[in-house]
Amino acid sequence: MHNRSVLSPAALTRRRFVQGLAAGGVLGLGARAAPAAPPGSTLPPAATDFDLTIGETAVNFTGRARPAITVNGSLPAPVLRWRQGTTVSVNVRNALPAGSIHGDATSLHWHGILVPANMDGVPGMSFNGIRRGEAYRYRFPVKQAGTYWYHSHSGFQEQAGLYGALIIDPLEPEPFAYDRDYVVQLSDWTDLAPHALFARLKKMADYDNLHQRTLGDFLRDTRSNGFKATLRERAMWGEMRMSPTDVADVNANTYTYLMNGVTAPANWTGLFKPGERVRLRFINSAAMTYFDVRIPGLAMTVVAVDGQYVHPVTVEELRIAVAETFDVIVQPAGQDAFTIFAQDCARTGYVRGTLATRQGLAAPVPPLDPRPLLTMADVGMAHPGHMDMDMEGMPKHPPGEQHNPLVDNQSLMPDSRLSDPGIGLRDNGRQVLNYGLLHSLFADPDGREPARELELHLTGHMQKFAWSFDGIKFSAAEPLRLDYGERLRIVLVNDTMMAHPIHLHGMWSDLEDDAGAFQLRKHTVDMPPGSRRSFRVRADALGSWACHCHLLYHMEAGMMREVVVAET
Amino acid sequence: MMAARLLPALLACAAAVHAGEAGTAVPAPTDADRAAAAAAAAHEFHDNDVHGMLLWNHLEYVQDHGPALAWDVRGWLGTDLDRLWLRSEGDRADGRFGSADAELLYGHSVSAWWDVLAGVRHDFRPGDGRTWAALGLQGPAPLGFDVSATAYAGGGGTAARLQIEYALLFTNRLILQPELNLWLHGSEDPMRELGSGISTGEAALRLRYEFTRRFAPYLGIEWERALGATASLRRAADTGAGSTRLVLGVRTWF
Numbered sequence: 001m002h003n004r005s006v007l008s009p010a011a012l013t014r015r016r017f018v019q020g021l022a023a024g025g026v027l028g029l030g031a032r033a034a035p036a037a038p039p040g041s042t043l044p045p046a047a048t049d050f051d052l053t054i055g056e057t058a059v060n061f062t063g064r065a066r067p068a069i070t071v072n073g074s075l076p077a078p079v080l081r082w083r084q085g086t087t088v089s090v091n092v093r094n095a096l097p098a099g100s101i102h103g104d105a106t107s108l109h110w111h112g113i114l115v116p117a118n119m120d121g122v123p124g125m126s127f128n129g130i131r132r133g134e135a136y137r138y139r140f141p142v143k144q145a146g147t148y149w150y151h152s153h154s155g156f157q158e159q160a161g162l163y164g165a166l167i168i169d170p171l172e173p174e175p176f177a178y179d180r181d182y183v184v185q186l187s188d189w190t191d192l193a194p195h196a197l198f199a200r201l202k203k204m205a206d207y208d209n210l211h212q213r214t215l216g217d218f219l220r221d222t223r224s225n226g227f228k229a230t231l232r233e234r235a236m237w238g239e240m241r242m243s244p245t246d247v248a249d250v251n252a253n254t255y256t257y258l259m260n261g262v263t264a265p266a267n268w269t270g271l272f273k274p275g276e277r278v279r280l281r282f283i284n285s286a287a288m289t290y291f292d293v294r295i296p297g298l299a300m301t302v303v304a305v306d307g308q309y310v311h312p313v314t315v316e317e318l319r320i321a322v323a324e325t326f327d328v329i330v331q332p333a334g335q336d337a338f339t340i341f342a343q344d345c346a347r348t349g350y351v352r353g354t355l356a357t358r359q360g361l362a363a364p365v366p367p368l369d370p371r372p373l374l375t376m377a378d379v380g381m382a383h384p385g386h387m388d389m390d391m392e393g394m395p396k397h398p399p400g401e402q403h404n405p406l407v408d409n410q411s412l413m414p415d416s417r418l419s420d421p422g423i424g425l426r427d428n429g430r431q432v433l434n435y436g437l438l439h440s441l442f443a444d445p446d447g448r449e450p451a452r453e454l455e456l457h458l459t460g461h462m463q464k465f466a467w468s469f470d471g472i473k474f475s476a477a478e479p480l481r482l483d484y485g486e487r488l489r490i491v492l493v494n495d496t497m498m499a500h501p502i503h504l505h506g507m508w509s510d511l512e513d514d515a516g517a518f519q520l521r522k523h524t525v526d527m528p529p530g531s532r533r534s535f536r537v538r539a540d541a542l543g544s545w546a547c548h549c550h551l552l553y554h555m556e557a558g559m560m561r562e563v564v565v566a567e568t
Numbered sequence: 569m570m571a572a573r574l575l576p577a578l579l580a581c582a583a584a585v586h587a588g589e590a591g592t593a594v595p596a597p598t599d600a601d602r603a604a605a606a607a608a609a610a611h612e613f614h615d616n617d618v619h620g621m622l623l624w625n626h627l628e629y630v631q632d633h634g635p636a637l638a639w640d641v642r643g644w645l646g647t648d649l650d651r652l653w654l655r656s657e658g659d660r661a662d663g664r665f666g667s668a669d670a671e672l673l674y675g676h677s678v679s680a681w682w683d684v685l686a687g688v689r690h691d692f693r694p695g696d697g698r699t700w701a702a703l704g705l706q707g708p709a710p711l712g713f714d715v716s717a718t719a720y721a722g723g724g725g726t727a728a729r730l731q732i733e734y735a736l737l738f739t740n741r742l743i744l745q746p747e748l749n750l751w752l753h754g755s756e757d758p759m760r761e762l763g764s765g766i767s768t769g770e771a772a773l774r775l776r777y778e779f780t781r782r783f784a785p786y787l788g789i790e791w792e793r794a795l796g797a798t799a800s801l802r803r804a805a806d807t808g809a810g811s812t813r814l815v816l817g818v819r820t821w822f
Binding site for chain 2: 116117118119122123124125126127128154155198199202203204207210211212213214215216234235238239241403404405406407408445446461463464466467468473474475476484485538539540542543544556557558560562565566567
């Protein structure tokens with residue numbers, strides 16, 4: 001079998017961009033919002049009225065034409081630019097053809113945007129969805145500013161291309177300056193019908209793990225660590241029925257990674273003049289992929305996270321969890337081209353683009369980093385002492401997890417890991433961002449101490465590809481109930497060996513530091529394996545809201561809750 | 569470094585921090601807020617969908633006394649916790665089935681790793697058909713061994729079977745699959761040359777190459793030995809207490 005490494009010329013050919021929408025970016029079928037150039041090249045002017053038509057369009061990223069789901073014929077969906085303080089009106093029409101593999105009904109959800117409940121776009125929770133041939137008018141005041149995104153919340157449509165960037169201009173001047181402004185939207189594409197990929201995960205969850213440890217690895221480890229230690233280490237993983245090479249459920253064996261809707265060979269390019277400050281709005285719109293992003297030769301100063309200003313912090317690399325956004329400022333100079341390199345966290349593939357002084361340039365593309373190998377500590381299984389385990393320090397697990405066939409693991413020693421760059425990013429010789437380095441540029445906007453604490457454990461079963469909170473899947477769970485007006489603390493504990501980006505709709509997730517103080521306003525909180533993190537919620541939005549893992553197939557497999565905010 | 573020049577400029581700008589909404593009380597909800605929060609129809613979910621899988625664990629040409637075709641197929645249909653299982657094994661030579669059986673079982677997950685299965689088994693060959701009730705346990709045992717233990721009762725008395733499988737990775741594509749099978753019978757069945765107690769044991773090694781995860785041709789060798797009373801019966805009948813077979817086949821799933 002040929003080598004699947006994306007670095008081989010054969011693989012590049014396989015992944016080459018052949019034809020389709022993305023070469024010219026957006027086709028723009030008469031929509032006011034549609035830019036003429038590829039998304040991210042230039043931002044459209046701010047507007048208040050939009051007509052968006054959701055339909056099916058053929059795309060070709062791999063050499064095969066496949067039906068994508070598009071907005072105004074475009075993948076990604078058009079960049080929408082709003083202005084804080086205005087009221088926007090977005091008329092969304094469902095023009096999906098009969099018999100579409102993407103279903104009959106559709107929806108748009110404004111990720112991280114504070115809206116009235118019936119504008120949030122979750123079918124069966126905030127509204128009834130948009131059926132074929134029908135339209136829905138979203139209309140709401142824009143309360144906030146920053147970099148966000150929007151996507152479908154119906155079935156698996158997000159995987160098939162229904163995501164776009166959302167830029168909101170602030171009323172007040174921004175606390176930083178820049179000369180150019182680009183969206184860099186990352187995503188993952190598969191030629192498989194998304195429901196077929198879901199079915200495959202249910203049959204064989206580790207299908208894409210083509211780097212499991214072999215007999216050769218065993219012999220190598222025996223030579224370096226001794227036979228007994230190697231056997232003991234294999235026995236621990238064997239006892240858990242897990243593999244330390246299992247970093248991501250779906251990787252480049254299945255996915256082609258996109259930057260602003262084009263593949264690595266198509267090389268999305270943003271222009272600069274030497275010395276200019278360039279704002280890059282990174283958005284992770286992937287269904288399942290965490291990206292590690294860097295621009296060799298350039299330092300990136302992070303100025304906003306999830307749309308909200310942070311104290312500027314300068315790094316060389318950052319990990320962007322699914323659904324997060326990072327605004328960074330770079331100042332390219334001294335060479336004509338710089339590679340924007342985004343590799344998946346499992347190190348199986350990448351997408352790149354280029355910052356260049358003119359079109360057609362490219363800079364060297366770095367090799368993929370070595371593949372990470374999980375340790376027991378990574379998955380929360382390391383004990384501090386050896387035999388004298390402190391039972392006081394052991395976390396309490398919800399009763400629903402006990403003797404539950406849907407729960408294959410429980411963290412013994414979860415901790416916040418706020419200062420941990422993450423699996424595969426430690427000690428790589430680069431300055432890598434971590435949550436501990438990020439602080440909102442403002443004090444706790446609510447100011448009250450949480451009066452109540454709600455703990456949720458992230459649970460799952462790798463082999464069954466079943467995912468849940470507290471061992472209970474969405475379909476079997478009661479809604480979480482919040483009292484309107486309360487300030488509460490939500491504590492998340494990751495009992496699985498995968499990372500999960502947790503997104504609460506309708507309200508901010510104000511991440512707390514290790515002392516329990518307000519640290520960082522977010523809409524999506526990344527939860528690495530073995531982590532325990534808490535955030536504050538101001539329950540100021542009446543209605544039913546979704547709270548879920550933003551890995552699309554984890555959400556669809558049950559890692560979701562309805563959160564009801566009601567008056568007492 | 570570039571950042572050294574960039575950062576002071578940014579920090580200077582940062583002095584003009586936007587004021588935020590610090591300490592603002594939560595406003596009383598309006599009637600419009602209440603109207604917007606009206607409940608919608610139930611959310612569609614996929615977390616309890618029925619899925620299925622059909623695995624041809626063996627589909628092979630066997631060189632024994634003459635050429636034969638043999639199969640070992642397993643399938644499931646159901647949710648994460650409740651599944652209908654189909655298991656079938658057999659072989660065919662000279663246009664006739666040497667052995668053929670099928671099991672239809674309901675399986676329920678009783679722990680993270682173990683499923684309890686209950687149902688029926690029918691032996692089509694050898695001899696006249698006979699039907700058993702079946703009760704079993706299956707799952708991944710620690711260290712990656714796949715284990716299935718099933719007890720049978722019915723037309724043929726009582727019997728039990730233990731199957732253990734393993735996957736030894738030389739590479740992620742070249743995989744050695746050792747298998748062990750033990751049969752026990754509760755009573756003697758001279759017609760089928762089966763004694764009571766441990767009756768037969770089978771060990772096999774199949775070396776497969778996964779061109780894809782779904783399609784893997786293999787080459788293997790299988791030993792069968794009659795044990796205990798069964799061995800005596802076979803020796804008395806002069807049919808031989810054991811055999812060694814080469815197999816060539818394909819492992820595939822859908």
